[in-house]
Amino acid sequence: MKRKIYTHYWILSLLFLFTFSCNDDIAESTFDSPPALRIQESVGELKQLLVSQPQGYKATYFTKNDEKGGFTFFMQFNEDGTVRQTSDILNGDFDIQTSSYDVRYNVTTELVFTTRNHITEGTNPDAVDPDGEQVHPGNGYQGTNNFQYFSVDENGVIYFRDVRNRDSASLILTPTNFADFDSESLASVQQSHQRRLEFNVCQTTTAFSIMQVTSNTGVVDYELNYNGSTLFAEPRFRGVDGSLTGIDLGILFTENSILVSPPLEVDGETLEEFFLDETSSELQYVSTVGGVTAVIGYSATPIFPILGYSELSDFLILHNPFLNSLADDWTPDLTNRCFEELIVDLNASISLFDVTRIDLYGLDTDAGTLFIGSSIGNAFYDISKNIIDDKVYLAITGTTVPAFFTDAVQPLLDVIVDPEGLYVDQPTTLNEFSNRIFSFVPASNTTIRYSAVAL
Amino acid sequence: MNKHFKILPFVFLTAFIILFGCDSSEDNVSGSQIDTSTPILNDLDIWLRSNFVSPYNIDIQYKWDVNDTSVNRYLHPPYPANAEKIAQVLLDVWIEPYNIVGGENFIKNIAPREFVLAGGFNYNPGVPTITLGIAEAGARITLFNLDELDFSTIAYESDIIGDDDDFDVQRSVVGPISTVHHEYGHILNQNIPYNPAFDVINPGNYTAQWFNRTNEEARSLGYITNYASNQSSEDFVEMIAQMLIRSRAQWDDLIDNIGVFDPGTQSYELDTAGERIINTEAINIIRQKEQIVVEYFAQDYGIDLYELQALAHQALLDSVD
Numbered sequence A: 001m002k003r004k005i006y007t008h009y010w011i012l013s014l015l016f017l018f019t020f021s022c023n024d025d026i027a028e029s030t031f032d033s034p035p036a037l038r039i040q041e042s043v044g045e046l047k048q049l050l051v052s053q054p055q056g057y058k059a060t061y062f063t064k065n066d067e068k069g070g071f072t073f074f075m076q077f078n079e080d081g082t083v084r085q086t087s088d089i090l091n092g093d094f095d096i097q098t099s100s101y102d103v104r105y106n107v108t109t110e111l112v113f114t115t116r117n118h119i120t121e122g123t124n125p126d127a128v129d130p131d132g133e134q135v136h137p138g139n140g141y142q143g144t145n146n147f148q149y150f151s152v153d154e155n156g157v158i159y160f161r162d163v164r165n166r167d168s169a170s171l172i173l174t175p176t177n178f179a180d181f182d183s184e185s186l187a188s189v190q191q192s193h194q195r196r197l198e199f200n201v202c203q204t205t206t207a208f209s210i211m212q213v214t215s216n217t218g219v220v221d222y223e224l225n226y227n228g229s230t231l232f233a234e235p236r237f238r239g240v241d242g243s244l245t246g247i248d249l250g251i252l253f254t255e256n257s258i259l260v261s262p263p264l265e266v267d268g269e270t271l272e273e274f275f276l277d278e279t280s281s282e283l284q285y286v287s288t289v290g291g292v293t294a295v296i297g298y299s300a301t302p303i304f305p306i307l308g309y310s311e312l313s314d315f316l317i318l319h320n321p322f323l324n325s326l327a328d329d330w331t332p333d334l335t336n337r338c339f340e341e342l343i344v345d346l347n348a349s350i351s352l353f354d355v356t357r358i359d360l361y362g363l364d365t366d367a368g369t370l371f372i373g374s375s376i377g378n379a380f381y382d383i384s385k386n387i388i389d390d391k392v393y394l395a396i397t398g399t400t401v402p403a404f405f406t407d408a409v410q411p412l413l414d415v416i417v418d419p420e421g422l423y424v425d426q427p428t429t430l431n432e433f434s435n436r437i438f439s440f441v442p443a444s445n446t447t448i449r450y451s452a453v454a455l
Numbered sequence B: 001m002n003k004h005f006k007i008l009p010f011v012f013l014t015a016f017i018i019l020f021g022c023d024s025s026e027d028n029v030s031g032s033q034i035d036t037s038t039p040i041l042n043d044l045d046i047w048l049r050s051n052f053v054s055p056y057n058i059d060i061q062y063k064w065d066v067n068d069t070s071v072n073r074y075l076h077p078p079y080p081a082n083a084e085k086i087a088q089v090l091l092d093v094w095i096e097p098y099n100i101v102g103g104e105n106f107i108k109n110i111a112p113r114e115f116v117l118a119g120g121f122n123y124n125p126g127v128p129t130i131t132l133g134i135a136e137a138g139a140r141i142t143l144f145n146l147d148e149l150d151f152s153t154i155a156y157e158s159d160i161i162g163d164d165d166d167f168d169v170q171r172s173v174v175g176p177i178s179t180v181h182h183e184y185g186h187i188l189n190q191n192i193p194y195n196p197a198f199d200v201i202n203p204g205n206y207t208a209q210w211f212n213r214t215n216e217e218a219r220s221l222g223y224i225t226n227y228a229s230n231q232s233s234e235d236f237v238e239m240i241a242q243m244l245i246r247s248r249a250q251w252d253d254l255i256d257n258i259g260v261f262d263p264g265t266q267s268y269e270l271d272t273a274g275e276r277i278i279n280t281e282a283i284n285i286i287r288q289k290e291q292i293v294v295e296y297f298a299q300d301y302g303i304d305l306y307e308l309q310a311l312a313h314q315a316l317l318d319s320v321d
Helices: A001-021 A035-051 A118-125 A182-198 A321-332 A337-349 A401-408 A410-416 B002-020 B043-056 B079-102 B164-171 B174-193 B196-202 B213-218 B234-245 B248-256 B281-300 B306-318
Strands: A058-062 A070-077 A083-086 A097-105 A111-112 A146-151 A158-161 A170-176 A208-215 A218-223 A236-239 A244-246 A250-253 A259-267 A267-274 A286-287 A292-298 A315-319 A355-361 A367-373 A377-388 A391-399 A422-425 A437-442 A452-454 B059-061 B114-115 B134-135 B141-143
Touching: A001 A377, A035 A097, A035 A111, A035 A146, A035 A158, A058 A118, A058 A250, A070 A118, A070 A182, A070 A250, A083 A118, A083 A182, A146 B043, A182 A250, A208 A259, A244 B281, A250 B114, A259 A286, A259 A292, A267 A292, A337 A355, A355 A410, A367 A391, A401 A410, B043 B059, B043 B079, B059 B079, B079 B114, B079 B306, B134 B174, B141 B174, B164 B174, B174 B234, B174 B306, B196 B234, B213 B281, B234 B248, B234 B281, B234 B306, B248 B281, B248 B306, B281 B306
Parallel strands: B059 B114, B114 B141
Antiparallel strands: A058 A070, A058 A170, A070 A083, A083 A097, A097 A111, A111 A146, A146 A158, A158 A170, A208 A218, A208 A292, A218 A236, A236 A244, A250 A259, A259 A267, A267 A286, A286 A292, A315 A355, A315 A452, A355 A367, A367 A377, A377 A391, A391 A422, A422 A437, A437 A452, B134 B141
């Protein structure tokens, strides 16, 4: 009997334990509030931040810094869901436009520009550069309309990212602290747009954009490979083993500086902003951090000239309505506007014919042929080739072309058979492909640059 | 008695456990934490709600939502002014004619529930084509390139083979409205499938490389447009779209003048008098297709397609600025 009672109490005790041991479920709260509330709070926080600056924000936006550069915007957010914007992205259209925006929760809290304005030009597949050329047909600047809220710092600077270009895009909003948003923002974007244009004017710069980095370990010269259409550079330098190494650099012009993205890392220092050196007679932007100084500008000669006697290809097409557009797709700016204008002016000045095509044959040897196609027939010039002191010298050695034709095309001959020689280089990493690209700059006129596709 | 007395403590204990064992947590049900407040509405939003949402349960999404389009395409929202213009065109040129011939509930019953509007062209990667519109599961139609439209122009392709200016059609009001007629044709087909006899009229020249053909070449093969030569379902709705953007006289003129086309020279073959040789075989094929399409509307929806054609075309003419 006693044993039975003990058994019952044991069972009861166990039942008691099982029941109450799971009763006080003391969950450790990771968050103070439920998810829906936290989402609302996050959305509300960003909304509040955006409208907290009555004089708006200055925005620097790199759309995709491994292929494209960036632009400067000014944005004034209003409580009624509208935002006023101006920028330097619309090639001289600086008008302040009003559109709508929204702050939503998608994957995370996002700022969405819901109707068209300056910043949506980043997603315009037909975006054009200041010359009216399409930046990248079908893709444009490869930007976004949805920006993921990333963080805000103690100065009120808000950082956003793009889910599509997660590691290569950035939008940073910095309070302007302007006294007058309209006048000061317009003045700023007009100035930054002007800086962009100035950096890419063939008449006032040489054809060789460069970057020079000086640090404790020495001086490294980079061929900048700057593309004024995409605002993107692919600087290359020659390593100690002689091989060429390239990096990606998105370029963004401000009123008096160039921002680069990703930042340049040299000897442990981070260089992000290059300031216009107004004391220099040359157009150059300088960044100095710690013991490192980097300069972006132009040089009188190429960083990597053609040195080998037979490095040029057998068959080079310099000017061809179809193939030049092909070359432009590969190497924009390598045939620069000054050369295009030279051809246009030449044809305008000749009443009898138009120059339609220019080829060079046999430049892999010491003698070759210059071919000039025209609307009244083809002209062939025998040429010789010499390479002296980093320059290629072409000279006409014979022809049966009538004198009137040669006289008419003399401005063109001057930049091909330049007595002072030609700087020739292969300024693009795209030369890894089978159709190599060569770039020619006449030493007597370094504003001219024309590229040739080797077939 | 003694036995019952012994059981009593256990009964009390069990009751205690049952009553208080799960007592420490309290229900905390309060109001919804989801924000259901009305978003900020501008004048256009209110107009769209009055003219599309309330009467037809159709939402016109002109404000950008990344989830509405492919994240792999570079697209931007349209200007609100253009969204308003195209919405008016949809009301006048698409909804109203269908309501007149099909009854006032026709569009209410069968319609996409959402139009998504994009401002720029939708380029297809890797091929020389653009997507003009997308119909998704009968529920949504997406229209592109609204900011590239000239709302004061009605343009049809020229009679010049491969004329680059043919793209002007897509920059005029005809572009988006033909896209809507095309996509709405798919939605009608999803509700009631069309006669499969259509599929076997001339299946031999359907191709995924349709964009390598000009419209003229496609017509000489018995397809109303080059895109119609993609596959039979597209062929069917292209017939609808091309009929509804033209008057019957324009339609007959287009069909009756289809010529014998030489793909080698990309030109029409001419007779000794220099006149285009009429391609009666192609004309007969397209007329057979036309008959099936007209029967489809008459039998399955009780709509006289030629009456709809007249109304839609007149509305198109009236729609230009």
